[in-house]
Amino acid sequence: MTSPIEARLAELGVTLPTPVAPVANYVPFVVSKGMLYISGQIPVGPNGVEYVGKLGDTLSIEDGRAAARLCAINILAQARAALGDLERVARIVKLTGFVNSAADFGDQPKIVNGASDFFVEVFGDKGRHARSAVGVSGLPFGVGVEVEAVIEIA
Incomplete structure (x- = not known):
């Protein structure tokens, strides 16, 4: 039986x-x-690293939003690996x-x-979160966006 969150992802x-x-000396998540x-x-899709470049130069705002959405999808993949079931997500607390x-x-x-919009689409009010959006001069593999998350476990 499909969970409500998995069903919502399928709808989307x-x-x-x-x-x-991980590509360095760290773990993908900590509970x-x-x-x-x-x-x-980072925005890794089925064909590898995507959305390489700088926002305001080689990447458009639409590219950047799509890259951030892909980062969020990868966050949920890590959350499912950590928790076994996305129904255990009580709230998306913070994104950076x-x-x-x-x-x-x-x-x-x-x-x-x-x-941010993706998490609200998936989780409704449980997806609303505190957030920081920081401009940087470079990211791993030259990607346009990287996103990290803190999630409360039910």
């Missing part, structure tokens, strides 16, 4: 991928005191979005909305 046309393994901390996820930005780019919040 989203299939969660196999979680990406501690009823909270799930998910390491920064890092946006690889050209020097004069100031629309980081619009980019990270790609992840």
Whole structure:
């Protein structure tokens, strides 16, 4: 039987991928005191790393939003690996979005909305969260966006 969250993902046309393994000396998630901390996820899709470039230069706002959404999908893949069932997500507590930005780019919040909007689409009010959207001069593999999450476990 499909859980309500898995059914909602199917309605949105989203299939969660196999979680990406870490590429350095860290773990993809940590569970501690009823909270799930998910390491920064980059936009890795079925064909590998996607959305390489800088926002405000080679990537558009639409590209950045799509990249952030893909990061959020990868966060859910890690959450399912950690918890076994996405029904155990009590709330998305906090997102931090890092946006690889050209020097004069100031629309980081619009980019990270790609992840924020996705979590609200999937979880409703449980998907509303605190958030930071930070412009940076570079990200791993040259991607445009990286997003990390803190999730309360039910």
